[in-house]
Amino acid sequence: MAETSLSRQARAASPARKRRTDRPGPFDYARKRWLQLVFLLATIFLYAPIVVLIIFSFNDSRRGGNVIWRGFTTDYYVRAAQNSELLEAFGNSMTIAVISTLFSVILGALTAVVLWRFRFPLKPGFEGLVALPIVVPEICLGVAIAVFFSYFGLYIPPGTPWPFNLTNIIIAHITFSFPFAAMVIRTRLQTFNREMEEAAKDLGASEFQVFRDILLPHMKPGLIAGALLAFTLSLDDFVITFFTSGPDTVTFPVKVYSMVRFSVTPEINAASTVLILITLILTAVAMRFQTFGDSR
Amino acid sequence: MAEPIISIRNVSKYFGDFTALEDITIDIRPGEIFALLGPSGCGKSTLLRCIAGFETPSTGDILIDGKDMTEVPPNKRPVNMVFQSYAVFPHMSVEQNVAYGLKMDGMSKSEIAPKVAEALEQVKLGQFAKRMPDQLSGGQRQRVALARALVKRPRVLLLDEPLSALDAKLRDAMRLELVKLQQEVGVSFVMVTHDQSEALAMADRIAVMKDGRLRQLADPVTLYERPADAFVADFIGRVNLFDVTGRAPFTAKSLGALELPPGAEVPPVGDLVLAIRPEYIHLHPDTSGPIPAKLGDVGFQGDISVVEVTLSDGRAILVQVEHDETPALLALPLGAPVSISLDLTRASVLPVSDA
Ligand SMILES: Nc1ncnc2c1ncn2[C@@H]1O[C@H](COP(=O)(O)OP(=O)(O)OP(=O)(O)O)[C@@H](O)[C@H]1O
Numbered sequence: 001m002a003e004t005s006l007s008r009q010a011r012a013a014s015p016a017r018k019r020r021t022d023r024p025g026p027f028d029y030a031r032k033r034w035l036q037l038v039f040l041l042a043t044i045f046l047y048a049p050i051v052v053l054i055i056f057s058f059n060d061s062r063r064g065g066n067v068i069w070r071g072f073t074t075d076y077y078v079r080a081a082q083n084s085e086l087l088e089a090f091g092n093s094m095t096i097a098v099i100s101t102l103f104s105v106i107l108g109a110l111t112a113v114v115l116w117r118f119r120f121p122l123k124p125g126f127e128g129l130v131a132l133p134i135v136v137p138e139i140c141l142g143v144a145i146a147v148f149f150s151y152f153g154l155y156i157p158p159g160t161p162w163p164f165n166l167t168n169i170i171i172a173h174i175t176f177s178f179p180f181a182a183m184v185i186r187t188r189l190q191t192f193n194r195e196m197e198e199a200a201k202d203l204g205a206s207e208f209q210v211f212r213d214i215l216l217p218h219m220k221p222g223l224i225a226g227a228l229l230a231f232t233l234s235l236d237d238f239v240i241t242f243f244t245s246g247p248d249t250v251t252f253p254v255k256v257y258s259m260v261r262f263s264v265t266p267e268i269n270a271a272s273t274v275l276i277l278i279t280l281i282l283t284a285v286a287m288r289f290q291t292f293g294d295s296r
Numbered sequence: 297m298a299e300p301i302i303s304i305r306n307v308s309k310y311f312g313d314f315t316a317l318e319d320i321t322i323d324i325r326p327g328e329i330f331a332l333l334g335p336s337g338c339g340k341s342t343l344l345r346c347i348a349g350f351e352t353p354s355t356g357d358i359l360i361d362g363k364d365m366t367e368v369p370p371n372k373r374p375v376n377m378v379f380q381s382y383a384v385f386p387h388m389s390v391e392q393n394v395a396y397g398l399k400m401d402g403m404s405k406s407e408i409a410p411k412v413a414e415a416l417e418q419v420k421l422g423q424f425a426k427r428m429p430d431q432l433s434g435g436q437r438q439r440v441a442l443a444r445a446l447v448k449r450p451r452v453l454l455l456d457e458p459l460s461a462l463d464a465k466l467r468d469a470m471r472l473e474l475v476k477l478q479q480e481v482g483v484s485f486v487m488v489t490h491d492q493s494e495a496l497a498m499a500d501r502i503a504v505m506k507d508g509r510l511r512q513l514a515d516p517v518t519l520y521e522r523p524a525d526a527f528v529a530d531f532i533g534r535v536n537l538f539d540v541t542g543r544a545p546f547t548a549k550s551l552g553a554l555e556l557p558p559g560a561e562v563p564p565v566g567d568l569v570l571a572i573r574p575e576y577i578h579l580h581p582d583t584s585g586p587i588p589a590k591l592g593d594v595g596f597q598g599d600i601s602v603v604e605v606t607l608s609d610g611r612a613i614l615v616q617v618e619h620d621e622t623p624a625l626l627a628l629p630l631g632a633p634v635s636i637s638l639d640l641t642r643a644s645v646l647p648v649s650d651a
Pocket residue numbers: 311314316334335336337338339340341342343490
């Protein structure tokens with residue numbers, strides 16, 4: 001997300017530069033051969049696998065891993081939709097994502113407000129600690145959380161009713177996604193004009209009323225962006241889920257992985273395409289809210 | 297004299313070991329426009345924020361309507377403020393912004409509506425009630441901030457640099473409008489400004505501050521005619537200052553020995569300066585006057601011109617010339633020999649600002 005806003009700035013800045021110097025303008029570069037090549041390579045590198053995945057989700061072939069085009073069909077979407085195990089995994093993933101997002105945003109917002117609002121001893125240390133899960137390799141975090149659960153005997157007994165059988169995964173997901181939410185919300189808070197707060201108090205508002213009527217509406221774009229970020233992070237997490245899920249609970253990415261181990265059927269392609277679509281839509285919405293918030 | 301509406305008594309404010317306000321005592325009267333004037337960083341905003349309750353004086357008291365405000369938080373004080381950035385709530389419409397303070401007072405919707413409408417009429421924003429703040433100009437946003445504060449019927453309205461965010465032309469128009477508005481609602485205004493012409497044009501009384509201290513508190517005419525010290529004389533309007541040595545007769549640097557008119561007030565001790573405003577110096581377009589000078593730039597301003605002349609020792613001073621006399625000067629070349637005479641009855645001998 002940071003990268004998008006950066007490139008947007010760069011694009012906005014370059015036309016002005018064109019006027020002042022003889023350097024080529026932003027569109028002149030497009031005519032250079034080597035630049036076209038870089039662009040082409042980057043696009044292939046990024047999107048070719050996804051494009052192939054999507055194309056072959058419509059392939060009318062019986063065996064998986066078959067990369068010979070045998071005609072167009074939507075059968076595998078139907079079959080994916082009828083695969084009860086896949087559907088259960090999908091339902092689990094959605095449930096985990098929704099619940100962990102809710103907690104991530106609340107925890108992230110509180111952390112962001114505390115870090116933004118108050119000065120206290122060891123604050124830089126605390127800030128670093130909050131950001132740590134973002135940089136710690138996922139595999140380490142996964143192992144750490146799994147070890148933590150088993151050390152404290154926090155395992156899910158077999159036969160625990162849904163959705164309580166997902167508790168451990170949800171806790172793990174909150175752990176790794178709330179720091180992202182906190183970062184996004186904190187960035188939003190940075191643009192808050194403190195005079196707004198004083199103006200509200202001056203008009204008779206209490207601390208709580210200031211928070212509810214002034215600060216919260218200001219934070220809203222950050223809350224939404226943070227929520228969508230947490231949601232997509234949770235939805236497609238494999239590593240940490242793999243380490244923290246019990247034997248009976250399966251999430252969508254974990255299910256796909258186990259299916260792939262037998263054979264890559266177009267059914268998996270179809271299911272993955274649906275997941276890509278969901279992630280894509282949510283990311284687009286998140287970015288929209290982010291820029292919408294900035295323009296205010 | 298009526299009871300003061302705000303009493304600021306021996307207020308000092310320290311930020312760490314930095315003194316932002318030192319022993320300020322001011323009474324604000326009901327129904328007046330009071331200006332806090334001074335250069336940047338002199339503590340004007342800090343004093344205003346002490347009145348509003350956003351800063352707590354380190355020592356001293358602030359009384360509003362005779363009641364000590366020390367323990368009263370900002371949301372319980374009978375004053376309202378217009379902030380420098382206006383701080384109009386961006387996610388509320390104009391109407392909602394103005395209604396917010398009344399809502400906080402627990403008023404019912406049916407009570408609020410007519411008051412909001414009246415307040416918006418007062419600041420001529422009637423037809424903008426449903427707009428969002430980002431659809432308003434800077435001047436309109438300021439009116440929202442004004443209406444939002446005035447609708448609460450405060451005992452005193454506090455304004456921090458109310459005009460500084462507006463462009464020059466709008467600023468001049470708003471000066472008059474603010475004064476009219478104040479006369480209409482009859483509420484005392486305390487406004488902070490660093491623009492002396494704004495303070496002179498609008499205020500009934502002005503407190504001139506420097507480095508956290510009150511230098512002079514007077515009405516605009518007194519401030520202009522009888523400044524308390526060289527700093528005030530220099531800060532208010534244009535003035536020529538000459539270092540003075542000796543006492544009766546004085547010798548002013550660049551001017552020589554001077555005979556002040558009898559009865560002129562002269563501070564008994566300390567370093568002195570002679571202050572004389574450009575309009576009390578007469579410029580002769582020839583060498584007939586007592587003090588020789590060389591003609592410098594003629595700043596034509598229409599009704600008057602402000603002319604720079606250089607004295608024999610190279611010191612440049614400002615002289616004001618009426619419109620009728622300007623063409624004769626413009627005809628002369630730069631550096632032409634001219635002469636000046638001083639109206640010493642209008643000059644004052646002032647202490648050099650103590651520190
Ligand atoms: N919270 C604070 N902590 C430390 N110093 C402060 C604080 N608030 C103000 N000051 C200092 O107090 C002095 C007076 O500040 P103040 O804002 O009252 O100035 P001002 O007269 O309003 O100036 P300006 O015209 O630039 O607004 C300044 O030197 C400022 O740096």
